[in-house]
Amino acid sequence: MISGKDYIDAIQVVKKEWGDDVLVAACLAEKKQMTFNEFLDHCITCGGNWGGMLLSGIDKLWPEVWEIIPDEMGNHAFTTICHLLILLGVDTSGED
Numbered sequence: 001m002i003s004g005k006d007y008i009d010a011i012q013v014v015k016k017e018w019g020d021d022v023l024v025a026a027c028l029a030e031k032k033q034m035t036f037n038e039f040l041d042h043c044i045t046c047g048g049n050w051g052g053m054l055l056s057g058i059d060k061l062w063p064e065v066w067e068i069i070p071d072e073m074g075n076h077a078f079t080t081i082c083h084l085l086i087l088l089g090v091d092t093s094g095e096d
Contacts, residue, residue, distance in 0.1 A: 001056075001091065001093055001095055002086055002091055002092070003069075006093070007036065007086060007087070008085060009083065010083035010084070010086040010087050011023065011027075011087065013080055014026060014077065014080060014082040014084055014087060015081050016074075016082060017077075017080040018069065018070055018074075018084075019070075019075055021068050022069060023067055023087075025064060025065045025068055026062075026065055026084055026087040026088055027064050027087060029062050029087075029088055030032070031065065031088065031089035032061055032062075032088065032089050032091065033089045033091075034090055034091070035090075035091050036090055036091060036092050036093075036094065038087075039057055039061075039085065039090045040057070042056075042057040042060045042061055043056050043057035043060075044048075044056040044072050048063070051073075051077055051078045051081055054078075054081045054082075054085070055069070055081065058081070058084070058085070058088070061088070062088055065084070065088065066093075069084075070077075075087075090096070
């Protein structure tokens, strides 16, 4: 289960790495409460590219957020994607 601290950490990471526009879009997006395993059902495998796979699920479920993710995602892109998922309602804790 995602804690309040996890959510606050997610806000801070997304803001720091990708800025206010992505953060605001994620916070305003419709929350689709689901486990990480349920989220993976919406993803397309990308030949071992986990970041690309997770982005494909974000594109499918939250295209308005996906559109404003920067092309240059930075050195911490995978971690930022995982934090973004928390803001979108995906429980990344691994507890089903």
